[in-house]
Amino acid sequence: MRVKICGITRPDQGATIAALGANALGFICVQQSPRFVDAIQIQQIQQQLPPSIARIGVFMDTDVETIAQVVKIGGLTAVQLHGGESVEDCQAIRDRLPQIELIKALRIRRTWELEMAADYTPAVDWLLLDAYHPEMGGGTGKTLNWESLQSFKPDKPWFLAGGLRPDNIKQALKLIQPDGIDLSSGVEITPGEKDLVAVQSLFAHINGA
C-alpha cells in the first residue's frame, strides 16, 4: 500500500518521514495554503530524499506551464490535481508531462459524486478521495463516510485522504481497502510542522504493532 504524508515543508522532516516508512511525500503548491512551498523549497527538500520515494506536487486549478516549471525545478515525480480541473485539463497536463504520474483528487460532498471517478480514470494514473469543505481546498482534517466507499471500485488505483490519523487509520482500513492512504493535518503539530511521533505511531498502527 502507498502511504503518502502530505504538506512537507522542511528537508529534515521530509528525510525523517521517508526513513520512518512513507513511500510518497506531498508538497503543497497552492499559495493560499499555510503549507505552501515553492519550487526551490521543494528542490531543497527532495535533495535529502531517497530516489525511490514519490514526490507529489499538489496543485489547484493551476495552469499547465506553471505546473511543468515546478515539476522541473522541484524534481517532482507526480502531480496531484486538487481543484476543479476537468477531464480535459487532466488530459492536457498528461500530454504536456507524459512521464509524470497524474493523480486527480475528488472532494466528495455527496455519495453520488463518486460517479465522477469513471470520467477521470482514462486520463489519470490514480484517483484520490478527499472530504469536501466549503472554505478550504484541502488539509481540512474532515473525514469521508467510509462505509459509503465500500463499493467504490474504480478502474484505477486510489488514495483515501481526509481526516486520517494514527488513531483512526485501522478503523478506516477495516472498512475499506484503498491502494494508498494520504495524511496531512492528522500528523501535524501546526500546519506544515509535522509531528514525527504521530508519524511513527501511524506506521505502528498500519504495521499492526
Ligand SMILES: O=C(O)c1ccccc1N[C@@H]1O[C@H](COP(=O)(O)O)[C@@H](O)[C@H]1O
Ligand atoms: O494541505 C493543504 O493545505 C491543501 C491545500 C490545498 C489543496 C490540498 C491540500 N491538502 C490535501 O488535503 C488532503 C488531506 O488532508 P487532511 O489529512 O484531511 O488534513 C491531502 O490529499 C492533501 O494533499
